Amino acid sequence: MTPPSISPPAITETAITGPAIAALACEGLSKRYGELVAVEDVGFAIAPGQAYGLLGPNGAGKTTTISMLVGLLRPDAGTVTVGGVDLAEDPMRAKAGIGYVPQEIALYPELTGRENLRFFGRLFGLPRREVAGRIEEVLDLVGLTGRADSRLSTYSGGMRRRINIGAALLHRPQVLILDEPTVGVDPQSRKAILDGVERLVEEGMALLYTSHYMEEVERVCDRVAIIDHGRIIADGTRQELISLVGSADKVELSLDGDVDTALAKLRVVEGVIEAARTGATSIRLITEGGRYLLPSLITAVDGCATVTATQVVEPDLEATFLHLTGSTLRD
Amino acid sequence: MWRALVAVSALELRTRLRDGTALVIALLVPVTLATLFSLALGGDDPPLRATVGFVDLDGGEFPAGVRREVLASEELKGSVTLRDLPSREEAARALDADEIGSAIVFPAGFSRNVGDGRGGDVAVLTSPRSPLAGVVARAIVDRISALVDARTLAVRAVLLAGVPGDEVKELVERNGAAGPALTLSDDPLSGGKVDLAVYYGSGMAALFAFFVVGASFRGLLTERKLGTLDRMRAGPLAPWVPFAGKAAVGFTLALVSVCVTWAASVLVSGATWGDPLAVFAVLLAHVLAATAITMLVAGRVRTDAQADGVIMVISFVMAFLGGSLVPMHNLPEVLQGVALLTPNGWTSTALTELAGSGAGLAAVAGPIAVLCAIALVAGGLAVIGLKKGMLL
Structure with a gap:
């Protein structure tokens, strides 16, 4: 499915040139691998105390973008500034403002939680007399004070995720970059992580957040960019993005029969904007006036499939995402 | 920045000592093999004419x-x-x-x-x-x-x-x-037997220097897999710190390894390697070259299997061609020339000269200079490669 041609909204003036210097800003970021365009002309700015979500299907360019933001990849074009400091010109000072939490648990399993934090604290230049105190603060922040002296290999998945975030907070960064921070954790740990992240943002930390979980992004982020095929195709607040799909509704259909043929027939029904297969027997539609369109939809598939269940959902961020990218987040 | 370097080195050293590989590869195996070679080749019948x-x-x-x-x-x-x-x-x-x-x-x-x-x-x-x-x-x-x-x-x-x-x-x-x-x-041939003990003792030292250094650079691959290397590179520290920290530990352990093998050879067979200052200078230059060559090659591997294979191949090829396993004079003439393309060849030449002639540092200045040049070229290429891959 070809994504609809929607120009990304211009980055707001306040975000880039407003009175406060952006905690993290990038402009015109591009990266190519031979003929493959991984990222093209990506730009956004995150103010202190702002939580910014980066949404996109796998292979959309999220990880490449983050790698360029934290200095792991050199962009072919474009600039990154952290608190006004150009990453290319003064990488040490710029990186001092970034707390990067990679998707994997980037810590040493044979060390204890405290030993891991002490190592990264020293590595990131914390003064010797401050290290112990700062470690206690971070352990308290991520709720692991009681398990600080256990080896990481004995931690649960959620505890590892929390200490993974803690290691990025040691040097008091201006901006926290979280790449899929809740993958594989139980609901309780996920809640603890999201609560902690929200608290940090309330205290003035800027946040760049990527996740497969749309509800997390909707909860934590006050601004979201949707990235696909290496480009930001939409950028705005939740309401601004949802308004891009107008009054469209999401219709979930469960079918029995030839689902592919049914999908082709549903696409041409008047009022259907987008259609995507979401499972072996399920199809998701973005429609105008979905509730009233149901009889036409059922009639359209008559002969090749039978509708066994329907659900009509009001527009939300996921519907917008589907509308803009033509795929689900887990594709 | 030195604190960061010390932190990386301390963790690497702790890891190597904790998993036991440092003791086995750096001390136990080379000393044992050097001793076995000395005993096996120190019999009553002179093996050479x-x-x-x-x-x-x-x-x-x-x-x-x-x-x-x-x-x-x-x-x-x-x-x-x-x-x-x-x-x-x-x-x-x-x-x-x-x-x-x-x-x-x-x-x-x-x-x-x-x-x-x-x-x-x-x-x-x-x-x-x-x-x-x-x-x-x-x-x-x-x-x-x-x-x-x-x-x-x-x-x-x-x-x-x-x-x-x-x-x-x-x-x-x-x-x-x-x-x-x-x-x-x-x-009069008893000196010849001692010389062979020196020859094989120094050969084992030269061979295992590569293994010891290689183990540290293999640690870089582990860091890459854990994601900790990227975490370090994304942090506010100079990009060379993780590499220098590993290299420092590999270099130090390899230097300890060759010196212990030297000491064991002297104690077990009573062999004299020659002027201690000159011997130490040659071993130091050899370890430097081994560190640079291993960094050049190991910096390009992506998997454990590649790392193991590359370290094994480098160590044994250098050892065989350089006369660490087979005395250089027993190699075909072509290979004797090839030996001088390896650090082991120069190390072997220099240590044989020291043990045989009783000469001092000046006599082996040439081989030491060549070893340092090898280290400089290989190290330079390694740094260029790492910079290109944005790892430095």
Whole structure:
């Protein structure tokens, strides 16, 4: 499915040139691998105390973008500034403002939680007399004070995720970059992580957040960019993005029969904007006036499939995402 | 930045000591193998034969006595052959062509000078490719030196006593210093056995230096897999810190390894590697070169299997071609040339020279310079490669 041609909204003036210097800003970021365009002309700015979500299907360019933001990849074009400091010109000072939490648990399993934090604290230049105190603060922040002296290999998945975030907070960064921070954790740990992240943002930390979980992004982020095929195709607040799909509704259909043929027939029904297969027997539609369109939809598939269940959902961020990218987040 | 470097090195050292690999690869295995080689090759039968060139420009009684003693020696029979050569230049040519293993050169007028109490110098030409022949030649010349010293002293004493010059020779000979009564030591080949112990001891040290350094660089791959390398690179520290921290530990452990192997060789076989300062300088330069080469190659691997394979291949290829496993003089001529493309070849040459000749640092300045140049080139290429991959 070809994504609809929607120009990304211009980055707001306040975000880039407003009175406060952006905690993290990038402009015109591009990266190519031979003929493959991984990222093209990506730009956004995150103010202190702002939580910014980066949404996109796998292979959309999220990880490449983050790698360029934290200095792991050199962009072919474009600039990154952290608190006004150009990453290319003064990488040490710029990186001092970034707390990067990679998707994997980037810590040493044979060390204890405290030993891991002490190592990264020293590595990131914390003064010797401050290290112990700062470690206690971070352990308290991520709720692991009681398990600080256990080896990481004995931690649960959620505890590892929390200490993974803690290691990025040691040097008091201006901006926290979280790449899929809740993958594989139980609901309780996920809640603890999201609560902690929200608290940090309330205290003035800027946040760049990527996740497969749309509800997390909707909860934590006050601004979201949707990235696909290496480009930001939409950028705005939740309401601004949802308004891009107008009054469209999401219709979930469960079918029995030839689902592919049914999908082709549903696409041409008047009022259907987008259609995507979401499972072996399920199809998701973005429609105008979905509730009233149901009889036409059922009639359209008559002969090749039978509708066994329907659900009509009001527009939300996921519907917008589907509308803009033509795929689900887990594709 | 030094604190960050110390933090990386301390963690690497702790990891290596905790998993036990450092002790096994750096100490246990090289010392054991070096000892086994020493014992296996230190038996009663000399494993090698040697041809010693004999240049007699004197034509007097001393060279004749030496020839007589060598041919009469039971210990040298079947092992050492004397080959007469017309000049020192011809002896040097034959040595370069490996036609002889060493040469003894009696200068013109040697016997007359000794007879007159002026002493004299006998030249010994040796080749690191034939340590046994060198040991034999030096054993002979040591004995000659002792005789010359005794004879010279006696002549001078007689002259000081006021005996006329034309009666000195007769008086000295009549009183027990009648010509060169050369007697070779009990077994002049014993030095050759010690030399082989040094040869294989240093070979094991040179081989395992690569393994020890390789293990540290393999640690970089583990860091990459854990994601901790990216975490470090995204942090506020100079990009060279993780590499330098690992390299420092690999270098230090390898240096400890070669020094312990050296010490064990000396203690177990009683071998003398030569001037300690010069030996240490050669080992230091070797470890430096091994670190740079391993960094160059291991910096490009992406998987555990690749890392293991690459470290194994580098270590053994360098060791085989460089004479760490098979003495260089036993290699075909082509491979002897190839040996000098490896740090092991230069290390082996330098250590054999030190153990064989008893020379000092100046004698091995050339090999040390070559080893440092190898380290510089390989290290430079490694840094360029890492910078290109944005790892530095």
